[in-house]
Amino acid sequence: MAANGKMSTGNEMVVLKTSEGDGPQYVKDSPRDHPIVIIGAGDYGRSFAGRLVKTGIRVVIGSRDPERRRPNVPEDVVVTSHSDAISRGKIVVLAVPRDAYSDMAELRSDLTGKIVVDVSNKERLDTEKSNAEYLSEDILDKSLVVKGFNVVSAWSLESGLAGGSKEVPICSDDKEARGEVIQLAKDMGFFPMDYGCLRAARDVEAIPLRLLPGWRFATKLMFGLLAFMSIYVLFQGPLYKYVKSGVTKDIQHFPGKGFNRVLAMLALTLLALVYFPGIIAAFRQLAYGTKYQRFPIWLDTWLKSRKQLGLLALLVASLHAIFSACLMSPEYYYHMYEKGPVIEGRQFYGMMFWRGELLIFTGGLALALMSVLGVTSTPSVQNAMNWREFVFVQSKLGFACLFVGTAHCIVYGSTGFNKMYLYVWYTPPPALLVMLLPCLLILLKLFLLSPCLNSRLMQIRRGWESKPKATPV
Amino acid sequence: MAANGKMSTGNEMVVLKTSEGDGPQYVKDSPRDHPIVIIGAGDYGRSFAGRLVKTGIRVVIGSRDPERRRPNVPEDVVVTSHSDAISRGKIVVLAVPRDAYSDMAELRSDLTGKIVVDVSNKERLDTEKSNAEYLSEDILDKSLVVKGFNVVSAWSLESGLAGGSKEVPICSDDKEARGEVIQLAKDMGFFPMDYGCLRAARDVEAIPLRLLPGWRFATKLMFGLLAFMSIYVLFQGPLYKYVKSGVTKDIQHFPGKGFNRVLAMLALTLLALVYFPGIIAAFRQLAYGTKYQRFPIWLDTWLKSRKQLGLLALLVASLHAIFSACLMSPEYYYHMYEKGPVIEGRQFYGMMFWRGELLIFTGGLALALMSVLGVTSTPSVQNAMNWREFVFVQSKLGFACLFVGTAHCIVYGSTGFNKMYLYVWYTPPPALLVMLLPCLLILLKLFLLSPCLNSRLMQIRRGWESKPKATPV
Amino acid sequence: MAANGKMSTGNEMVVLKTSEGDGPQYVKDSPRDHPIVIIGAGDYGRSFAGRLVKTGIRVVIGSRDPERRRPNVPEDVVVTSHSDAISRGKIVVLAVPRDAYSDMAELRSDLTGKIVVDVSNKERLDTEKSNAEYLSEDILDKSLVVKGFNVVSAWSLESGLAGGSKEVPICSDDKEARGEVIQLAKDMGFFPMDYGCLRAARDVEAIPLRLLPGWRFATKLMFGLLAFMSIYVLFQGPLYKYVKSGVTKDIQHFPGKGFNRVLAMLALTLLALVYFPGIIAAFRQLAYGTKYQRFPIWLDTWLKSRKQLGLLALLVASLHAIFSACLMSPEYYYHMYEKGPVIEGRQFYGMMFWRGELLIFTGGLALALMSVLGVTSTPSVQNAMNWREFVFVQSKLGFACLFVGTAHCIVYGSTGFNKMYLYVWYTPPPALLVMLLPCLLILLKLFLLSPCLNSRLMQIRRGWESKPKATPV
Structure with a gap:
């Protein structure tokens, strides 16, 4: 009985013993006896x-x-x-x-x-x-x-x-x-x-x-974007060329070169979508002058899916890195390589020029930062960090990663933005399209960091309200 | 004493106090006092x-x-x-x-x-x-x-x-x-x-x-397979050529090109070995008509080593990806590249043709799926999932990964299966040999998924027995 | 009250009940009631x-x-x-x-x-x-x-x-x-x-x-080394050439080729710095003949930062692998490739020769070992291992990783150590400089493993003292 008593919480069972254990015992009949x-x-x-x-x-x-x-x-x-x-x-x-x-x-x-x-x-x-x-x-x-x-x-x-x-x-x-x-x-x-x-x-x-309910929003969004971007890249490049001049070569290069472009676009967009809802929430709080106004359901779902979006971004970015490393050659990315001699009508190339090396530099840096974000979002690592550390990593390092990733995209696309023949069917080239969202986001974030807005936002997040006691809808 | 009392489980020590704490106290002399x-x-x-x-x-x-x-x-x-x-x-x-x-x-x-x-x-x-x-x-x-x-x-x-x-x-x-x-x-x-x-x-x-007993079976198997495959690849290619025509070139390319082939074979085989014992167990249960028949020790050990086999497969597959990305060039994998001009007797190549790009696509996809499997097998992530989610990831995603990995292998090897000069010394080329096990596995799995067998298996796993009350051996 | 009683530890509250619950009750007024x-x-x-x-x-x-x-x-x-x-x-x-x-x-x-x-x-x-x-x-x-x-x-x-x-x-x-x-x-x-x-x-x-205090030492060390190595590589190569002959080409290749060299140096040095303080501590214990002599603060801090240094080494090594895979071509690393024909004055290359393949082999192996070290240092995996397993992985596998990494560095640099034109401005080439520390470390470790020193060290670590009862400073 003693060993059972150890497991009991005690107060439902009272044992009065002298230290010799021979005294009177009043025992309530507890279930755990x-x-x-x-x-x-x-x-x-x-x-x-x-x-x-x-x-x-x-x-x-x-x-x-x-x-x-x-x-x-x-x-x-x-x-x-x-x-x-x-x-x-x-x-x-x-x-x-x-x-x-x-x-x-x-x-x-x-x-x-x-x-x-x-x-x-x-x-x-x-x-x-x-x-x-x-x-x-x-x-x-x-x-x-x-x-x-x-x-x-x-x-x-x-x-x-x-x-x-x-x-x-x-x-x-x-x-x-x-x-x-x-x-x-x-x-x-x-x-x-x-x-x-x-x-x-x-x-x-x-x-x-339950079947991974927390992942539903993020995976749906990812597959939706994947489908859209695949079609966009397919139409804007290979299919356009096929329609215009009957060339099928680019269609055959879709599983590698084309899909790698899709992966790059997807990774950057997913990363931007991690930081977008936070910006929306901040502007909403500034507009309503309170943090007690409940977020609409779509925004709430989005905010709760940020971790999943970030992890998917990391997965896609890693794939993009492997694809890129396998394909990296003048035959694929000729505009990143210094021109060498032309021999019997064929152009040969030398090393990358500085833009190409910068591409690898920014891409590698963004992936490294994103890996750190990924590791710190595992439950056991997260549990070992305090709130300040968590915010530092996920917010500061996260925005640094978005910034470097956007730079990577600009370095890649900047040779083509001024080439009007890339704007086919009245659409911008993929690299231009995909950098709009993160650039907008970075501008909005800088705007929010302006002293006036930032101090008001801090105030609101500490509980201050512009119209006190407003009953939330 | 009060602070110690907090730590006590209670029933071995009884304190009677009035709310003022000056009443009578009967204290049993508990060790934790x-x-x-x-x-x-x-x-x-x-x-x-x-x-x-x-x-x-x-x-x-x-x-x-x-x-x-x-x-x-x-x-x-x-x-x-x-x-x-x-x-x-x-x-x-x-x-x-x-x-x-x-x-x-x-x-x-x-x-x-x-x-x-x-x-x-x-x-x-x-x-x-x-x-x-x-x-x-x-x-x-x-x-x-x-x-x-x-x-x-x-x-x-x-x-x-x-x-x-x-x-x-x-x-x-x-x-x-x-x-x-x-x-x-x-x-x-x-x-x-x-x-x-x-x-x-x-x-x-x-x-x-204890020194990692759970890893013993999986690591032994891996190193055994590594040794066998290294010897097979060495003999079937470089050594054959040396014996037949005295060419040493291929032996010098063993640490990179040859070993990368070994890594590819090893990764796919290890992944197949993760799913093999489950299939055997299913057929055994169908044959005996009960799930209460104990598995033989070798099968039990194998079933318990699936996680370790899967993690080793991921490690080897990641290495294979890095090796491949470093070596990926027409000089190494000429049959994946479009032929370009021949200049002064030397063949030059252009971009990959569709088979090569498909190779990268399937390889990248298999690695991405395997990474997800790896992450979900860490204790803290696994603990956050329910049983249905765990089965979904490890079984559905796992088989998808095996399927894509096998496709990767077929895309690579398919150009050579019909070239009889690759069947030297009465042995099949490595890519053919290594795809046999996963293909067999996929067929057996499809067979098990047939409605008749599947419903019987589900029945058995819920406890149904074809010959009730059979005393297990 | 009963439900609350379940939460109470019991001895501060005494309930005397008969099994019918209608007996006398003496209840101390506990806060948790x-x-x-x-x-x-x-x-x-x-x-x-x-x-x-x-x-x-x-x-x-x-x-x-x-x-x-x-x-x-x-x-x-x-x-x-x-x-x-x-x-x-x-x-x-x-x-x-x-x-x-x-x-x-x-x-x-x-x-x-x-x-x-x-x-x-x-x-x-x-x-x-x-x-x-x-x-x-x-x-x-x-x-x-x-x-x-x-x-x-x-x-x-x-x-x-x-x-x-x-x-x-x-x-x-x-x-x-x-x-x-x-x-x-x-x-x-x-x-x-x-x-x-x-x-x-x-x-x-x-x-x-707190803001990641455990990471301060390791990150400062890393950024300090990064700065030093970047300047060293920049001066010893590109800037020297610019000063001597006005060539700016190598400066343009710094973000890719130059920085990749910096990453390689940094990864190996960080890994060596993981195992350095342990060696110092061992020699100190041998010198003082006791383990009770307290370590100076700098050594203590360093010992406590080993995990962080190791994880940073893994991050940098992974980046180095991706950079290398992207740049791996005869244009970048010509001394690793077999010479092919010279056509119109331009040298073409074939496959890697054995040294190049060995470079990939050793690099891949070192990265794989380092990944295993990284995974086993996450809290939840570490918690599942016993002390012997932890020491086996972190010490044995760790030194194996350092050994293979050093071999990788020697394979890369060995073609150049005897070329005096690389010793510009009285400084050794980077690959030579960076292998000094790990080579020294491996020698010291082998010295410590000699039977005489090793048995004395084991003795000391079990508590033996050469001058018993020495009062520590």
Whole structure:
């Protein structure tokens, strides 16, 4: 009992002992004085049992077929029948598939008054009530049903704490039962989150069905831009030439040279889109004279996708670097190389001239800065930085990166901006088109950094309002 | 006492106070009411003391030479003689080297009834009993010996929580003593693991002597393949030419061109080996009609090494990308470039033709996908994903990567598959040899995705069995 | 009350219940039986409230303007007037800006005897007393002021545990109040650090104002070396030629070819500087015959900056790889390519000869090894390794990397070391200059690995001293 007592939070159980341990003892019958009962000896049940045993908690497994030998059942764990297992404890973890819940009706009386933990997941999102509500209302209406642990996979039960402890939402209509399971989760090394009443199980059961929602906006934007830019580059160059003079050569060079141009445009645009919403938000705050005016949903989504946009920009920029390094030769980028002799009608080239070397210099520098931004946005590095450091890296270094990247683009395109034959079909050449957004952004940022606007913005962000107590819409 | 009380789990110590604090107090003499005693003022002892003090726990250090000034002893820590220190507390951390354990015999009576924590490590694995058992049986047989904290280095005691809290195995034959030390570890910010009786100290002491066991299979496989492929590429090309016509040129090009070919083959093969065992496991489950049949050890090891194989594939593929970018020129890969004029008997080339650009396109895409797989397999990123997201990235994106990588290989080799002079010494050219495994894998995967097999597999993985209750071998 | 009891550590509150719950109850009036009071409904206050609610703790917010609707106030949180809110709880979190502290004087009597948590930050470091001391001494002298949570931003309150739990320093002159807040921090998923008395608030308030102090030494060193090497390469090559013969061509090639040389020199030197201080420390320990002699500050700083130096070396080496891949052609590195025909006075080249391929081989290998070193120095990967694995990777693999990197440098420079015309202005060519340090280092390391010195060093590092009990300076 002493070892269990260690796991207990204490105040629900009082042990009065003299130092010799022979004095009077008033013991409240706490759920954690008993072993944890796990119904179901499948993968999940066994993994759950393993984690509990490692935590120092006793476990009884209830199985339909207790005699059967199973691999991976931890030592010291008793495997017995459902009813016997349930009779030994107060907290019962229901590790059976959702389909088998109706079979649990036969355990209804055994489970009366017990805390029943529903760890199940749905196979897809639907509008029906949650598994936990179904269990609580239709099957085990005399038990204290608690939803929890459904976000924890069997794999992560086994693999321990790598990567930091995991958030585990827990909810129940019974506060005391919820508190017991919260403490259990804490003892198992998880970080329980109190989600309140069992109605919240609908949200909790939706969590494991999520598929990278934070990445949706950024990836859609990226693929949209990729499609647009591919078409633009294809039409503005190779297809124009084909239409005008029937030359197919440039179309054949699209997977390498053309796509590399698309990658360059995409990387710079994605990087600009990381810093654009912050500028919009600043101007909005200046216009409304308050920071308490809520942002429209599109701006809010955009602001929350900045990290993802930045990481995609880094991925695309790295690809652009590899493509460029593979293609870098006078045959591909002749306007970056010094002209050498003409031999039998063929122009040969020498080294790059200064513009070409500057191109590599600025490109390399931008990629290096972007890599630093990428590394500092991983959770564990970010966690080691304070707010000031985070802002310094993400804002100062980030704008430096945007600046160098834009310079890279200008160095590349500047030989062509004055060549009118590149403005075909009334469209500007890609390098000109793509530098407009970052240049605009840099100008707006400089404008915001002007002392007058900057001090007002700082004021607003500290809570000052131009029209106090305005009720937000 | 109040501050210590905060750290206590509560039920072993009962304090009855009125709200004024002047009422009657029944206090059980709990070990944590006393300071923690550390025997040994060396690096480890001082680091341990520092961490305890930061946690808000009082510390007394016992030293053979208490007068000596030492750097890094935290303020508020009393340094005194061994006996005096031990008399002040109930939990004694023995921070002396294993060699000095025999000297501890003189403290045997002082340590009677105390909880003694053995934090020592072995220098090498041997078959003798553990340090903790030796201490408990031969030196301090009247103390409650607990093994613990040996996996925590002085450095990680000082550097705090960066990277998440660490798992600390703890074991002892005395349940109450074990519980006390488990709680102490918890308070210090570690995640204690209950390993049961002191016999388990043999396993616990083996942990710090481990040298990357999870990487052994994958690195051995990689170096084996590297050796085989190097020899194959060397023999099939340069050495064949030397034997047939005495040309040494190709041997001189082995460190760059030849080795780059080896890197390409190795990367694709390693990636295929990531997905191979999953396919085998699926067919095995279909054949046996159950998922409860245990996998043979070789398959289990292979399945557990998939992450390592994938990371090695990424490393090798990145190297291949850099090598390729450095060598990419008509002199090296003439069959990827358009022919230009022949001047004075020398063939000149122009841009790449479409196959060459496709080569770069597919290679870049495969590397980008593999980088995403690599990033998502770091512990902290993985911890932030749910199971569905993890499966999506590692399985869907992973197979996409294998598919694009195989396409990259086919684009490269396809110009040569029909050239019979490449099939020297009855062996296929390397590019053909290396694409066999991933192609087979893709076919098997498509076969498994056929509705009939796929639904049966899903059924089996949910626990269905074709011959229920079969006793596994 | 029961749900709150779960959060309590127990011994400050005693509940005696029979198992029916109708027995006598002696309840000490613990601060955590009451809701946590937050004064201030700004961003920080609301984020703090949100985290508390998720943790399962009741919250009351006190606001000057309780009627006003605010976004993001969690459900179940009562917003009321300052006085009313304070009257409901015992722990009061002061979430108002530092400027508004003087206004808090009017709450002085309300806050008498309450635990007041000061979460504020300074805008800049000054020599005045800390905000917490000001609050405790000048404004709320009848309250128990505790400094805490100032290192936690509103953003990290909202974003949860990603990247592991955060260290939160807490200090107060009242031990019991400090203990309460330590427990609160623990319950919220943070890792509280006991900093002792309120005087320590000066250190605690300095933490969020830190700007990457661990990176200062390494970045300064890097930029210093960058400047020196840039000037050296510029003078030794392009400027010398300009002065001697008026040729400006090499100056134009500085951003690409020249800077790439600087990057190569910088990467190798930074890598050597990672392993240099360890060698110095070893010789120092051998000379003094003890490990207890403290290192001088410069050596200590250098030793602590090794990780940062290594990561910068990796960044610079990656840049060097990309630059090299972009420039790799006979026009840039003619001495690495086989001579082809001379056509109309222009020399053409073929493939690389073996030295060139070896250059790529060694460079690629060094970069791969350095990448492994970089990945293993991220907090979460490092946390998963034991001490032996860490030493193996960082020391063995690290020296292998230095060795291969030095070989890369020798392969590059060896064609020129004997060409006296490269020794202009009495200075050696850059490739010769830069290989001196790593070569010296490798020799010293080999010297240290000689059996006699190595065994003595191992002895010293286990605590042996040649002159025992020497008092360190």
